[in-house]
Amino acid sequence: xxxxxxxxxxxxxxxxxxxxxxxxxxxxxxxxxxxxxxxxxxxxxxxxxxxxxxxxxxxxxxxxxxxxxxxxxxxxxxxxxxxxxxxxxxxxxxxxxxxxxxxxxxxxxxxxxxxxxxxxxxxxxxxxxxxxxxxxxxxxxxxxxxxxxxxxxxxxxxxxxxxxxxxxxxxxxxxxxxxxxxxxxxxxxxxxxxxxxxxxxxxxxxxxxxxxxxxxxxxxxxxxxxxxxxxxxxxxxxxxxxxxxxxxxxxxxxxxxxxxxxxxxxxxxxxxxxxxxxxxxxxxxxxxxxxxxxxxxxxxxxxxxxxxxx
Amino acid sequence: xxxxxxxxxxxxxxxxxxxxxxxxxxxxxxxxxxxxxxxxxxxxxxxxxxxxxxxxxxxxxxxxxxxxxxxxxxxxxxxxxxxxxxxxxxxxxxxxxxxxxxxxxxxxxxxxxxxxxxxxxxxxxxxxxxxxxxxxxxxxxxxxxxxxxxxxxxxxxxxxxxxxxxxxxxxxxxxxxxxxxxxxxxxxxxxxxxxxxxxxxxxxxxxxxxxxxxxxxxxxxxxxxxxxxxxxxxxxxxxxxxxxxxxxxxxxxxxxxxxxxxxxxxxxxxxxxxxx
Numbered sequence: 001x002x003x004x005x006x007x008x009x010x011x012x013x014x015x016x017x018x019x020x021x022x023x024x025x026x027x028x029x030x031x032x033x034x035x036x037x038x039x040x041x042x043x044x045x046x047x048x049x050x051x052x053x054x055x056x057x058x059x060x061x062x063x064x065x066x067x068x069x070x071x072x073x074x075x076x077x078x079x080x081x082x083x084x085x086x087x088x089x090x091x092x093x094x095x096x097x098x099x100x101x102x103x104x105x106x107x108x109x110x111x112x113x114x115x116x117x118x119x120x121x122x123x124x125x126x127x128x129x130x131x132x133x134x135x136x137x138x139x140x141x142x143x144x145x146x147x148x149x150x151x152x153x154x155x156x157x158x159x160x161x162x163x164x165x166x167x168x169x170x171x172x173x174x175x176x177x178x179x180x181x182x183x184x185x186x187x188x189x190x191x192x193x194x195x196x197x198x199x200x201x202x203x204x205x206x207x208x209x210x211x212x213x214x215x216x217x218x219x220x221x222x223x224x225x226x227x228x229x230x231x232x233x234x235x236x237x238x239x240x241x242x243x244x245x246x247x248x249x250x251x252x253x254x255x256x257x258x259x260x261x262x263x264x265x266x267x268x269x270x271x272x273x274x275x276x277x278x279x280x281x282x283x284x285x286x287x288x289x290x291x292x293x294x295x296x297x298x299x300x301x302x303x304x305x306x307x308x309x310x
Numbered sequence: 311x312x313x314x315x316x317x318x319x320x321x322x323x324x325x326x327x328x329x330x331x332x333x334x335x336x337x338x339x340x341x342x343x344x345x346x347x348x349x350x351x352x353x354x355x356x357x358x359x360x361x362x363x364x365x366x367x368x369x370x371x372x373x374x375x376x377x378x379x380x381x382x383x384x385x386x387x388x389x390x391x392x393x394x395x396x397x398x399x400x401x402x403x404x405x406x407x408x409x410x411x412x413x414x415x416x417x418x419x420x421x422x423x424x425x426x427x428x429x430x431x432x433x434x435x436x437x438x439x440x441x442x443x444x445x446x447x448x449x450x451x452x453x454x455x456x457x458x459x460x461x462x463x464x465x466x467x468x469x470x471x472x473x474x475x476x477x478x479x480x481x482x483x484x485x486x487x488x489x490x491x492x493x494x495x496x497x498x499x500x501x502x503x504x505x506x507x508x509x510x511x512x513x514x515x516x517x518x519x520x521x522x523x524x525x526x527x528x529x530x531x532x533x534x535x536x537x538x539x540x541x542x543x544x545x546x547x548x549x550x551x552x553x554x555x556x557x558x559x560x561x562x563x564x565x566x567x568x569x570x571x572x573x574x575x576x577x578x579x580x581x582x583x584x585x586x
Contacts (some may be wrong), residue, residue: 050402052586070404078402084395100316101403141399208421 001064002027003180004049004151006184009058011044018044020204022051028148031181033191035294036201042184043081045201046151049182050078055219063074063148074103077147081184083155087127091118091137094126095144104145112140115170117163131158139167143174150174151182156190168194200297207297212290219296221288222261227274228282233258236279243273313405314413321417325383331425334379338429341375342368346437358441362539365452368430368497369535373528376460377492380422380467385488388581398586407581411472415465415574422464430457441467456535462566463531467491469573476581499526507551520555527569536564 011019019041026032036042047053048060051068065072085094095109113122116136121129126137131201135158142150150171156164171181173192185191192212199209208215229236236258238249251260262270267285274280288296325331346358358364387412388411391397400410434453474487503522506514523529533536533552538559555561 052398052401070406073402074404076402078399080395080398080402082395083399086394086396088324097316097320098403101313101400101405103312103404 002061003030004060004062004067006045006048007059007061009055009060011048011077012042013044013053016310017200018204019048019055020246022201022204022206024199024206024209026149026180028178028180030197031183031195033198033290034182034184034201035186035188035198036040037298040201041059041204042201043153046078046153046182046184049149049151050076050198053066074145075148077142077144077150079135079138079142079152079155081157083134083141085126085134088125090123090125091129091133091140092122094137095122095140098123098141099144102145103280105139108144112143113137115143116140118275132160132163135159136163146181149180149182153184154186155183156185156187159168164190188291188294189289195290198290198293200294202298208293212293215293215297216288217264219288219293220264221292221296223264223267223288224286225260225262225267227258227280227284229256229258230279230281236274236277239274239279240270243270254289313403314409314416316418317405317413318416321414322420323578325417325421331421331569334422334425335428335432337379338426339432341371342430343431343436346433346441346449358437358444361444361449361452362536364437365456365539366536368456369532371462372456372463373532374496376464377467377496377528380418381462381492382469383422384414384418384468384471385475385484386481387411387418387472389478389481389484390475390533392479393481393585398413401586408578411578411581415468415472418468419461419465422468423461424474426457426460426464427485451507452538455538459531459534459563461572462563463527465570466527466566466573469570469577472577473573473580476577476584484574495528499547500529510512520551523552523555524565527566528564530565530569536568537562560571 008021009019010017020302022041024045034042034045037182037291044053048055049062049067051062051066052072060067062069063072063075089097091113092109095113096106099106099109110119110122116139118133118136118140121133126134129137135155137151139155139286142152152171155167159167168191171183175181175196183191183195195212197209197211198215200207200215208218210218226279227236233256240251240258240260251258260270271283274283346364348356386393388397391400400417401407405413434449437444438449470491471484474484474491478484478487505521517565523533529552533555537552557565
């Protein structure tokens with residue numbers, strides 16, 4: 001049973017399309033990163049999965065049922081972007097209220113508050129909470145009742161680095177227990193190590209989806225080799241110039257090292273040539289990061305979007 | 311049902327926390343006792359006049375106060391949650407929109423009912439104990455009728471406030487519209503009716519006119535509390551039309567019930583179609 005499945009889903013808001021024919025799914029025990037500039041359709045996709053809105057076209061199935069069905073939403077945890085709470089109530093009162101609504105055990109309330117680091121502040125009114133504390137309470141709220149599908153919109157906003165690391169550790173544990181997790185974030189380097197798959201949205205359509213290896217292959221972006229010459233840079237340069245795979249690669253020197261950009265399919269051939277020549281002392285390989293891939297997929301106009309979203 | 315009660319419970323504890331329940335009860339008790347003791351001051355004496363006169367005065371003041379309190383209590387029910395950012399979160403929980411609104415209604419309705427019961431109940435008991443020759447039985451029935459109709463009237467305006475609250479997207483707009491509702495039913499309606507009566511110079515059908523009173527819950531409420539004493543002399547202004555109404559007390563009660571059931575149904579319908 002998939003955590004959710006979007007099949008050819010389109011959604012229009014006042015006639016202007018927000019989502020155009022999206023196909024996306026999430027399996028249990030998987031962390032999906034959902035990326036895109038503001039207005040790309042991330043929040044709309046999440047709202048469709050939550051059943052807050054109905055698609056104009058296509059099928060949304062969630063946890064084997066229909067989106068929005070109370071029997072389904074009971075097993076979904078959701079942390080909205082900029083989560084807000086009743087300012088007059090304490091953290092504990094709010095979590096108890098939400099636990100009752102979700103049919104979760106009230107014993108879970110103090111445990112969860114401890115777990116997100118609000119143990120000392122649980123009896124303070126939330127109007128005294130900082131942004132980070134509200135975010136933690138929001139997280140505790142999303143974890144009520146052992147969700148099978150967890151959707152977090154910008155979960156690390158306002159969290160300090162330690163709390164962020166704690167959060168990712170927690171998410172990994174939940175994933176290993178079989179929870180499907182959707183993570184929306186603009187802090188791409190932060191989430192890169194933790195996601196199993198990434199989906200990149202632009203202007204309402206899905207530009208790419210898959211694990212990082214598949215995305216790299218699809219993007220076909222050059223891999224950067226950093227070479228330490230064994231004898232002299234000139235000799236190493238000559239070896240690379242003469243190699244069969246030398247077409248269109250770039251050579252730069254900095255700190256006595258040689259940086260070579262090479263197409264992924266030519267990488268192994270070049271490495272073999274360099275190794276065989278005996279002119280190289282050390283090699284390090286830099287794969288394109290999630291951020292590089294993201295920029296590649298959102299296209300030339302994307303940088304403007306990206307600037308606007310941060 | 312469980313989630314309706316969870317929402318209602320939060321509203322109730324909110325009104326205990328922010329002292330609304332206490333404040334409304336106090337206002338009601340002070341008002342009732344004040345009218346009971348000083349209601350006859352105009353005729354040159356201080357002291358308890360009579361049960362019908364006291365109830366009539368209370369009902370006349372009630373039509374100003376009860377709608378206002380009900381509207382204030384309920385106008386931000388949904389729009390407040392939306393502005394506070396909690397509506398979206400609530401809607402991702404296993405609770406339907408109707409359950410949320412009904413839970414709110416139960417919470418607000420109980421708050422108002424409790425305040426009415428406590429405030430006027432205390433006043434009723436005080437009158438029964440302190441006034442020497444008051445007929446306890448007739449006071450009790452009058453008080454019971456008054457409290458029950460006050461609660462129904464309050465529920466009607468809570469439901470009207472919801473119609474506004476589910477429709478608009480900003481709290482100040484909701485507050486303004488709630489005040490407009492109050493203004494219309496409490497002040498404008500009777501004036502317009504009176505004006506129509508005078509301007510028509512009796513050409514309007516005499517059977518139709520009394521029914522127009524049923525279009526205003528505050529008029530039904532006053533009729534209910536005054537007509538019950540069989541003393542039509544107390545009916546002044548447009549209310550004198552009420553003595554021609556062929557439906558009796560049961561019909562008036564039914565009218566009040568309709569006046570909260572219909573707006574509530576309307577609010578539920580509007581809320582279901584609202585985009586979140």
